[in-house]
Amino acid sequence: MGRLFKPFELKSLQLKNRIVMPPMCMYSAQNGIANAFHETHYTTRAMGGAGLIIVEATGVLPQGRISDHCLGLWHDEQGDALARVVERVHAAGAKIGVQLIHAGRKSTVTGGPLHAPSPVRFSEEFPVPEAMTQGEIDEVVEAYRQAALRALKAGFDLVEIHGAHGYLINQFLSPLTNFRLDHYGGSEENRFRLLTEVVRSVRSVWPEALPLSVRISAEEYSEGGLHAEDLARGILGANLKGLGVDLLHVSSGGVVSATVRDFPGYQLEFARIIGTVTGLPVITGGRMTEPIHAEDVLALPGIELVFLGRELLRNPYWPLAAARSLSEEVVWPKQYERAKYR
């Protein structure tokens, strides 16, 4: 057996293969509540054979969503709706996680206020955000705890904290967006403080046996911004592993506007550095389409899982086709068995 279809185990999470559907906003919710679209969308990828599905960025607070039509987990009705998605994905044979977000200065939710570490806007299209008070920071940390509790009740197998793409936690991490003079700004330890507080808060309710992932932007593509080595050092310094983080989901960019030369595998070197330095298992990917490429990525030290985003939007059955091209025997949905490649 090759690497892509080799099962993976992390605490009590058992995956049948290494293929991950990363979080991708679908902007299709009303009041943050999942509906028939979400049930169909995620279940289809589960039927197509992905091992792990991570549900799109889900707001821990109304103003923490990226848009008015993003999912949320700040009240029970939202948790109940997501529980139906979880149940269907499980029935289709995949595991499922949820990505928890506060979008900070990049939120486009109507009605504000827009929050950020410092009053600096992302671009001309965004209003100037308010620098968060200690009370507002505490509220976000607590909202993460409550959202994690609802995720647990909904039956999720994994929770992911969105620390990437220039959203709130990333805004605190980066010296390009954090100009605070208090104990959340300046030094690396201070810039990592919000992330460590959120990790502690989530871990206080998320059971030890279930994995916790953090998504990071390991390259900011801008002068004065963070690079993979900086993030890796910060993660070690903040002792994220000791605080209960089990997995790092390596992505890049989004902190400030920058030109990114993206090609298949463009984030691999960042992922390799993060994995080797931190000793934590890593998910990575980016513009992946070829099964053999995904197979090769998993040969890199520390990289345990590979994500396929847009490719799984184009073709939910990519894993079934990939198994064929890699000559792997996989279980097909019972209803589709007659379509199995021979």
Ligand SMILES: Cc1cc2nc3c(=O)[nH]c(=O)nc-3n(C[C@H](O)[C@H](O)[C@H](O)COP(=O)(O)O)c2cc1C
């Ligand atoms: C429509 C769309 C929505 C996305 N939403 C999210 C999101 O909610 N959270 C996140 O961390 N990344 C998000 N991303 C980034 C993807 O998870 C992934 O990192 C990116 O698409 C690159 O992978 P790919 O080349 O395989 O598509 C989104 C990407 C797309 C295309």
